Amino acid sequence: MKSPDFFREVERGKILPLYYFYGPESWLVEEALNKIRKKALNPATQEFNREVFDAQESSLNAILQSLQVFPAHSPRRLVVIRQADVLWKKSPAPFIEYFLTPNSSTCAVFIGEKADLRTKFFQALEKNGAVIPFYHPYETELIRFVRSQAEQLDCSISEEALSMLLERVGPNLRDLQLELQKLSLKPGTKKNIKEEDVLALTDDIREEGPFELPRAVGHLDWKKAFRLVQKNLQQGDSPLLLLSLIIRQFRLLRRARELREEGCSRKEVEAKLRIMPQRADDFWKQADNFSPSTLKKIWPLTREADQELKSSPADKGVILEKYLWNLHFLGRSEVRKSPRR
Numbered sequence: 001m002k003s004p005d006f007f008r009e010v011e012r013g014k015i016l017p018l019y020y021f022y023g024p025e026s027w028l029v030e031e032a033l034n035k036i037r038k039k040a041l042n043p044a045t046q047e048f049n050r051e052v053f054d055a056q057e058s059s060l061n062a063i064l065q066s067l068q069v070f071p072a073h074s075p076r077r078l079v080v081i082r083q084a085d086v087l088w089k090k091s092p093a094p095f096i097e098y099f100l101t102p103n104s105s106t107c108a109v110f111i112g113e114k115a116d117l118r119t120k121f122f123q124a125l126e127k128n129g130a131v132i133p134f135y136h137p138y139e140t141e142l143i144r145f146v147r148s149q150a151e152q153l154d155c156s157i158s159e160e161a162l163s164m165l166l167e168r169v170g171p172n173l174r175d176l177q178l179e180l181q182k183l184s185l186k187p188g189t190k191k192n193i194k195e196e197d198v199l200a201l202t203d204d205i206r207e208e209g210p211f212e213l214p215r216a217v218g219h220l221d222w223k224k225a226f227r228l229v230q231k232n233l234q235q236g237d238s239p240l241l242l243l244s245l246i247i248r249q250f251r252l253l254r255r256a257r258e259l260r261e262e263g264c265s266r267k268e269v270e271a272k273l274r275i276m277p278q279r280a281d282d283f284w285k286q287a288d289n290f291s292p293s294t295l296k297k298i299w300p301l302t303r304e305a306d307q308e309l310k311s312s313p314a315d316k317g318v319i320l321e322k323y324l325w326n327l328h329f330l331g332r333s334e335v336r337k338s339p340r341r
Helices: 003-011 026-040 060-068 085-090 093-100 120-128 139-152 159-169 173-183 195-201 212-218 222-234 239-261 266-273 277-287 292-311 316-333
Strands: 018-022 050-054 077-082 106-112 129-133 155-157 191-193
Touching: 003 026, 003 129, 018 026, 018 120, 026 077, 026 106, 026 173, 050 060, 060 077, 060 093, 060 106, 085 106, 085 120, 093 120, 120 129, 139 155, 139 159, 139 173, 155 159, 155 173, 159 173, 159 195, 159 277, 173 191, 173 195, 212 222, 212 239, 212 277, 222 239, 222 316, 239 266, 239 277, 239 292, 239 316, 266 277, 292 316
Parallel strands: 018 106, 018 129, 050 077, 077 106, 155 191
Antiparallel strands: none
């Protein structure tokens, strides 16, 4: 299940007895937990109907017994099991048995770093529950998030300031929220956050975010692309997420060329594709690097990489690096460097 689908279901009051949350975006994980808590528990008795375990420190029996307890003066109980990777890696059997007939009055939320959907643990869990990844949002979603958070803080933020904030902080929602709270402390009743505020008050704390990889590929900077793949994987970014970002960038580049051939101006293309003004020049430099014939030849390589990542038992990082090598060798013979306009 995708995270937007999860939030929609919970908002409608549909709560499953089993969830497994994983991925690098801890802010969204905690937001998901809060949504379940508000919908599933009676506020007056929630302290009696909510229990949190650390799977690395708690005994299996204690966790399993808690899952079988019935709620007190509440529609459901909420049992949160953090550090849950150890369960499916080392002791899956008792939980597989529980997943087949879970306590319908308990919502169990397992939280881990990764998930292997090929294992019996997750296959059993998905029969009566859902496995949900929480990744860093795409750039357009980040923009909506920043503007929404700024409004809640009674602030507005200029496009230049927003772009600079994303550049300096990166896609981590918790870090963005904290930096916005700091920026909102500037004097004034209706605060307008400007670029100079971000430059003055926000340090460059960004890790090498996943959005840098497709940009490096678009600029044919293969040395940087291979370095970013290694660093992104070490930071816990999903290989499928990294590939999806590269695919998205190629689709934007292809669509931009198609719109130009249809007679659209650059400004019209930027508006249709929602390219931020501050990134427009960079985007067109990438577009000039790929001819229509090259973009066409990229898709078979991309489909092959996508299928391998989803089905092959081989190391996912190696598969992604092989894909980049294929693009690199294709580029040496096909990609043209057009004169800048």
